[in-house]
Amino acid sequence: MEATTFVLFGATGDLARRKIYPALYNLFLDHKLNHSFSVIGLGRREVADEAFQAMVERSIRDFSRREVKDSASVRSFLKSFRYNVLDVGHTEDYKKLLQRVEQQEKRAGGSPNRMFYLSVGPEFFETIAFNIKQSGLGNAKGWKRLVIEKPFGHDLLSAQELNQKLSEAFTEEEIYRIDHYLGKPMVQELDVFQQSNPVLHALWNNRYISNVQITAAETVGVEERAGYYDHVGALRDMFQNHMLQLLMMLAIRLPKDSSPDEVRFKKKEVMEALESLDEGDVQFNVVRGQYTAGTIQGKPVQGYLSEPGIPAGSTNDTFIAARLQIDDPFWKDVPFYIRTGKRMKEKSTRIVIEFKEPLKQSSSAGENDIPNLLVFEISPNEGLTLQLKARDPQHKGKFKAMHIDFHTSSIEVPEAYENLIHDALHGDPSFFAHWNEVELSWKWVQPILNAFDKNTVPLHTYAAGSFGPAESDQLLAKKGHHWWLDTAEAANGVEEEENDVSLPDASNF
Numbered sequence: 001m002e003a004t005t006f007v008l009f010g011a012t013g014d015l016a017r018r019k020i021y022p023a024l025y026n027l028f029l030d031h032k033l034n035h036s037f038s039v040i041g042l043g044r045r046e047v048a049d050e051a052f053q054a055m056v057e058r059s060i061r062d063f064s065r066r067e068v069k070d071s072a073s074v075r076s077f078l079k080s081f082r083y084n085v086l087d088v089g090h091t092e093d094y095k096k097l098l099q100r101v102e103q104q105e106k107r108a109g110g111s112p113n114r115m116f117y118l119s120v121g122p123e124f125f126e127t128i129a130f131n132i133k134q135s136g137l138g139n140a141k142g143w144k145r146l147v148i149e150k151p152f153g154h155d156l157l158s159a160q161e162l163n164q165k166l167s168e169a170f171t172e173e174e175i176y177r178i179d180h181y182l183g184k185p186m187v188q189e190l191d192v193f194q195q196s197n198p199v200l201h202a203l204w205n206n207r208y209i210s211n212v213q214i215t216a217a218e219t220v221g222v223e224e225r226a227g228y229y230d231h232v233g234a235l236r237d238m239f240q241n242h243m244l245q246l247l248m249m250l251a252i253r254l255p256k257d258s259s260p261d262e263v264r265f266k267k268k269e270v271m272e273a274l275e276s277l278d279e280g281d282v283q284f285n286v287v288r289g290q291y292t293a294g295t296i297q298g299k300p301v302q303g304y305l306s307e308p309g310i311p312a313g314s315t316n317d318t319f320i321a322a323r324l325q326i327d328d329p330f331w332k333d334v335p336f337y338i339r340t341g342k343r344m345k346e347k348s349t350r351i352v353i354e355f356k357e358p359l360k361q362s363s364s365a366g367e368n369d370i371p372n373l374l375v376f377e378i379s380p381n382e383g384l385t386l387q388l389k390a391r392d393p394q395h396k397g398k399f400k401a402m403h404i405d406f407h408t409s410s411i412e413v414p415e416a417y418e419n420l421i422h423d424a425l426h427g428d429p430s431f432f433a434h435w436n437e438v439e440l441s442w443k444w445v446q447p448i449l450n451a452f453d454k455n456t457v458p459l460h461t462y463a464a465g466s467f468g469p470a471e472s473d474q475l476l477a478k479k480g481h482h483w484w485l486d487t488a489e490a491a492n493g494v495e496e497e498e499n500d501v502s503l504p505d506a507s508n509f
């Protein structure tokens with residue numbers, strides 16, 4: 001990587017402290033940052049360079065996945081950090097910033113590059129992009145890139161307007177839209193599993209797959225984000241971006257060693273093939289929910305309407321489940337079920353692929369209760385499980401689930417932001433959301449937003465600590481399907497005594 005100045009808007013904020021500094025620190029430890037890499041943190045508060053470095057140090061001590069032990073390497077890491085006051089609306093602050101960046105670049109020599117990372121509220125994105133251009137900060141000797149956080153728009157129209165404004169200062173190739181789910185290591189493996197493994201490759205279609213289930217369940221509630229969350233809900237906060245990205249990553253069929261352009265092209269094709277919903281059909285394909293009081297991990301928790309900052313009678317969605325269909329030769333007639341919600345029974349993001357029963361017509365009653373599943377555990381644990389239906393030698397005529405498992409330990413796994421910052425620094429956009437995908441996602445979601453606004457879709461309640469409203473189970477039951485792995489028994493197979501075949505490492509798979 002060439003000399004780069006990492007210009008961080010929102011350097012004193014929550015995301016920078018919890019995610020960005022720890023990610024940079026781990027990249028530094030892994031020798032993935034050039035010795036001429038430097039950071040200029042920005043915010044309205046007056047902060048001296050030393051105080052800023054102390055803040056970064058606290059952040060890595062509190063949030064790095066690796067224990068921070070070696071003080072010499074911490075000092076060496078912190079040397080690259082400087083701070084400048086900047087209010088996004090003050091044009092003179094950008095001029096001062098330009099001077100500071102140029103000083104830094106002079107020290108680094110060569111043709112330095114500039115990466116502008118916007119870790120600030122989305123209301124500032126346009127103003128910052130405009131001022132970067134106006135001030136001359138956009139005239140880097142090397143490359144320039146813009147990394148932006150979600151949310152990208154509030155609906156289709158606002159996303160299109162935002163994109164138009166950003167494109168006046170940066171080309172599409174220079175814009176890196178973060179979707180942190182794309183940085184999760186298991187998500188980055190999905191295409192590789194499918195491309196490089198002849199077994200999976202052969203099975204990856206509607207001949208063998210019955211349905212796909214994508215779940216992102218959270219145990220947390222709205223926390224301190226009522227002001228933000230009550231305006232977005234689960235549909236905008238998780239579904240339009242993270243969940244549809246997971247669907248794209250699972251459904252794309254890529255040739256081996258595809259270029260970033262091919263990846264993006266194929267993802268766009270998936271979104272284009274997604275059958276659109278008419279506003280009137282939303283109620284038959286989408287379940288919206290809101291949590292009421294309940295118990296999570298033995299502790300009582302309050303309902304959404306009692307959370308601080310939530311207006312009385314809010315109809316905001318804290319849970320969404322939907323059935324989607326991809327109309328292409330590989331996925332036609334394979335339902336993709338997606339659900340995501342707050343205050344659910346467990347924290348878990350996973351994709352479950354249920355295979356068809358080849359001998360269904362000759363099955364005896366009850367036999368079908370043990371499905372053949374492939375499960376991608378994405379977070380918080382990383383792993384892969386193949387559940388196979390096998391004969392139970394102890395109970396003649398019965399079947400049991402046999403599991404082939406692979407799991408990694410979280411300390412070995414790079415955090416999503418490490419992967420994404422590394423890729424942005426190296427100019428690899430494969431795991432960033434291209435505008436085409438973002439626009440097509442909003443287009444797909446827009447009829448649901450309209451239906452919610454008009455209240456034509458019932459708002460179902462679900463008790464905190466459950467897996468969402470009963471209507472979400474009915475959504476699958478209509479087609480004879482069932483959410484798998486909702487209970488410990490299901491996760492362990494139908495029988496308690498399962499056969500586990502644990503694999504020592506992924507290369508054996």
Ligand SMILES: NC(=O)C1=CN([C@@H]2O[C@H](COP(=O)(O)OP(=O)(O)OC[C@H]3O[C@@H](n4cnc5c(N)ncnc54)[C@H](OP(=O)(O)O)[C@@H]3O)[C@@H](O)[C@H]2O)C=CC1
Nearest residue numbers: 010011012013014015043044045087088119120121122149
């Ligand atoms: N926190 C998270 O986990 C996640 C956040 N995001 C997104 O990341 C972005 C940042 O979120 P987060 O860190 O939580 O937000 P915070 O509110 O914690 O931080 C906001 C940052 O913006 C700066 N800021 C605010 N107003 C101005 C201004 N007028 N001029 C210059 N700087 C300003 C603040 O510094 P100062 O007060 O010194 O000006 C602060 O550093 C948002 O877009 C959010 O949606 C996305 C995913 C997860």
Ligand SMILES: O=C1O[C@H](COP(=O)(O)O)[C@@H](O)[C@H](O)[C@H]1O
Nearest residue numbers: 150180216218220237238349379
């Ligand atoms: O983007 C968001 O993601 C988090 C969930 O992320 P995860 O990596 O913990 O699965 C969610 O809590 C938050 O509401 C949303 O804005």
